[in-house]
Amino acid sequence: MVLLVYSEVNQDSNLNLFCFFCFFFVFRTLGRQSVCLAKPQYSVLYRHVAPMGSTAKEEMNKFWDKNSRLNRPMSPHITIYKWSVPMMMSITHRGTGVGLSGAISAFAVAALVLPGSYPYYLDLIHSLSIGPFLTGLAKFGIAFPVSYHTYNGIRHLGWDMGKGFKIPEVYRTGYTVIGLSVITSIALLMI
Amino acid sequence: MTLMDHRTYLLSTICATLFTKLHQKNEKKITERRSVTSMAKTQAAHSNSKAASLHWTAERMLSVLLLAMGPVAYFNPGPVIDYSLAAALTLHGHWGLGQVLTDYVHGDTKIKMANAALFLLSTITFTGLCYFNYNDVGICKAVALLWSK
Numbered sequence: 001m002v003l004l005v006y007s008e009v010n011q012d013s014n015l016n017l018f019c020f021f022c023f024f025f026v027f028r029t030l031g032r033q034s035v036c037l038a039k040p041q042y043s044v045l046y047r048h049v050a051p052m053g054s055t056a057k058e059e060m061n062k063f064w065d066k067n068s069r070l071n072r073p074m075s076p077h078i079t080i081y082k083w084s085v086p087m088m089m090s091i092t093h094r095g096t097g098v099g100l101s102g103a104i105s106a107f108a109v110a111a112l113v114l115p116g117s118y119p120y121y122l123d124l125i126h127s128l129s130i131g132p133f134l135t136g137l138a139k140f141g142i143a144f145p146v147s148y149h150t151y152n153g154i155r156h157l158g159w160d161m162g163k164g165f166k167i168p169e170v171y172r173t174g175y176t177v178i179g180l181s182v183i184t185s186i187a188l189l190m191i
Numbered sequence: 192m193t194l195m196d197h198r199t200y201l202l203s204t205i206c207a208t209l210f211t212k213l214h215q216k217n218e219k220k221i222t223e224r225r226s227v228t229s230m231a232k233t234q235a236a237h238s239n240s241k242a243a244s245l246h247w248t249a250e251r252m253l254s255v256l257l258l259a260m261g262p263v264a265y266f267n268p269g270p271v272i273d274y275s276l277a278a279a280l281t282l283h284g285h286w287g288l289g290q291v292l293t294d295y296v297h298g299d300t301k302i303k304m305a306n307a308a309l310f311l312l313s314t315i316t317f318t319g320l321c322y323f324n325y326n327d328v329g330i331c332k333a334v335a336l337l338w339s340k
C-alpha cells in the first residue's frame with residue numbers, strides 16, 4: 001500500500017503535509033470503502049485516476065510493469081523525503097510488529113525443538129550471572145517494543161475511527177505515545 | 192525432547208487443520224481485498240469491497256481484543272487466557288505480516304510463495320505456543336517468571 005502514492009506525487013520536498021493526508025485519508029477510506037469511495041471530498045486522491053474499464057488487479061499489474069520498465073526505486077523513496085517524527089513512528093510500528101512476531105515465532109519453535117523446560121532454561125541463563133546491566137537491557141528490549149506497539153496501536157485504532165487526523169494532533173498523539181512508552185518500559189524495568 | 196510423541200502429534204494435527212480450515216475460508220476474500228487496495232479500487236466490484244471491509248473490521252476487532260487481553264492475563268492468569276493469547280497473537284501477527292508482504296513482495300509467483308511461507312510460519316507458531324501451554328508453564332506464567340527474576 002505504501003507504494004501506491006508513488007505515481008501520484010512528484011518527488012518534491014515539502015510534500016510532507018500532503019503525505020500525511022494521504023496516509024490517513026487512504027486509511028480511513030479503506031475502512032469505509034463501501035461507503036465513501038465516490039464521495040467528492042476524497043476527490044483529491046482520485047483526481048488523477050481516469051475512469052477505466054479494467055479491474056483493480058489489471059491496474060496494479062500495469063502499475064508494476066511500468067515501475068520495473070522505468071526501473072523506478074521502491075516507494076516511499078527512503079532517501080528523498082525529509083524524515084519526520086510521524087514517518088519514523090510509522091516505520092517503528094511496523095518494525096516492532098514484525099520484531100515481536102518474529103520473537104514469538106522463535107519462542108514457539110524453541111518450545112517445540114528444545115528438550116528442556118522453560119524454567120530450566122531460565123535458571124540456566126540466570127546461573128550465567130550476566131549482571132544487572134545486561135538483564136536490564138534485555139528486559140528493556142522486550143518492554144519497549146511491546147509498550148510502543150501497544151500505545152501506537154491505540155493511536156492507529158483512533159485513526160481507524162476517524163479521529164486525530166489534524167497535523168497538530170498527529171504530532172501530539174505521537175509524542176504522547178513516545179513518552180508513555182518510555183515511562184512504561186522504565187517502570188517495567190523497576191518492578 | 193518429545194516432539195514426535197503421540198500428544199504432540201495430535202495437537203499439531205488439530206492446530207494445522209483448524210488453521211487451514213479458517214485460512215481457506217478467508218483466503219479468497221483476503222486476496223480480493225489485496226487486489227482492491229490500489230487507487231484503481233474505484234473500479235472494484237462491490238461484493239469484493241464488502242468482504243474486504245469485513246476483513247478490515249475483523250483485524251481491528253482482534254487488535255482491541257488483544258489489547259483487552261493484557262489486563263485480563265495480569266489479573267486472571269491461567270490456561271484459558273494462555274490459549275486465547277496463543278490464538279490471538281498468532282492471528283494478529285499473521286494478518287499483520289500479511290500486510291507487510293502485500294506492501295513489499297511483488298509478482299504473482301513470489302506473492303504465492305511468500306504467503307505459503309507465512310502460512311507455514313503461523314501454523315508452526317500456533318502449534319508451538321499450544322505445545323508450550325500444554326507441556327510447559329504456559330504463556331502467562333512464562334512472562335511472570337521472566338519478570339520475577
Ligand code: HEM
Nearest residue numbers: 001002005009019022023026027076078081087090091094
Ligand atoms: C521515508 C518515509 C516513509 C516511511 C518510512 C513510510 C512508512 C510507511 C509505513 C510503514 C506504512 C504502513 C503502515 C502504516 O499504515 O502505518 C505506510 C503507509 C502509507 N504511506 Fe508511507 N512512509 C513514508 C513516506 C510516505 C510518503 C512521502 C507518502 C505520501 C506521499 C506516504 C503515504 C502513505 C500511504 C498513503 C500509506 C497507506 C496507509 C494505508 O495502509 O492505508 N508515505 N508508510
Ligand code: HEM
Nearest residue numbers: 094097098100101150153154156254257258284287288290
Ligand atoms: C505483542 C504482541 C503483538 C504483536 C506480535 C503484533 C504484531 C503486529 C504486526 C506484525 C503488525 C503489522 C505491522 C504493519 O503492517 O505495519 C501489527 C499491526 C498492528 N497492530 Fe500489532 N502486535 C502486537 C500487539 C498489538 C496490540 C496489543 C495492539 C492493540 C493496541 C496492536 C495493534 C495493532 C494495529 C492497530 C496494527 C495495524 C497497523 C496498521 O494499520 O498498519 N498490536 N501488529
